[in-house]
Amino acid sequence: MLKQAISRSSRAVFSASRTIAQRPSLRPKFSPIPSTSLRAGLLPSIRWYSEQTESAAKKEDEGPTSQVEAKDGEATSAPSDVEAELKKKLEAKEKEVIEWKDKYLRSVADFRNLQDRTQRDMKSARDFAIQKFAKDLVDSVDNLDRALIMGKEKIQATTEDNKNDDLHNFYEGVKMTETNMLQTLQKHGLERFDPEGEKFNPNEHEATFMTPMPDKEDNTVFHVQQKGFKLNGRVLRAAKVGVVKSQ
Structure with missing residues (x-):
């Protein structure tokens, strides 16, 4: 009985060792990450472009904006010219109004003087x-x-x-x-x-x-x-x- 038990246990140990030898080596569940991959993940990705492409992009970006600014400048200069012309016309009209007012006042004064002189002459003629x-x-x-x-x-x-x-x-x-x-x-x-x-x-x-x-x-x-x-x-x-x- 004893011999059978010992033989059985030795067989079990021998079979277990064979199975372990035949199995592939298992890696740990969390394997260390290489330093190169860590730096690549932490550092931002840097892209390099040629100067020609940047200047072309700048020109493309500046082209529409410069056109818009030119259009805005033309739009602002156009109203300023119109306002200046309107101001000149308004000043001319104001001068004309002042001249006509002066002529009107002078004519009224002359007419009143004529009335007074006529009344004096009539009174003098009667007297x-x-x-x-x-x-x-x-x-x-x-x-x-x-x-x-x-x-x-x-x-x-x-x-x-x-x-x-x-x-x-x-x-x-x-x-x-x-x-x-x-x-x-x-x-x-x-x-x-x-x-x-x-x-x-x-x-x-x-x-x-x-x-x-x-x-x-x-x-x-x-x-x-x-x-x-x-x-x-x-x-x-x-x-x-x-x-x-x-x-």
Whole structure:
């Protein structure tokens, strides 16, 4: 029994050793990776290209962009030219508007001046329409004034015993006639003025003579030879007067 057991165990060991010898050698489950393959996996892949291909690629890339930039430049320059032209036209129109406005204002001012001048001329024509007639009429008024002066002297020369009623009545009638005539002339703008005792005014007075007088102020009218007349404020005839002269 013992011999059989030992023989069996030896056979089993011998068969096991043969099977192990016949089997291929098994590698471990995780085998080490070569260093070359590890470096290739970790480092990025580097590709090398020729300079000709890069320059060609750059030209190809720059070609469309340069064309687009050129088109953009042309597009931007075109609106700027249009804007400049429009600005020039606008400035020209503004200058034209200013010129026309100035002409309009000048024409309006000229028209208003013409209106004012026409109104003044019409008023002057109405006010001085009777100027020639008034000049001829003042001589008659002067004659009435002279008659009154002479009549007043005659009346003063008479006494109460030698009183002349006809002369007094004639004087009163002439005086009334002169008063009515002066009132009528005054309605039409013709007025008579007597400058006696006033300062000499060369615009209204005409000095016929000058004499020194100690009791009178210098350059004062002390005698009226002929009274003056004004037509609507304008001197129609200057008064002829005598003026005091300084010693």
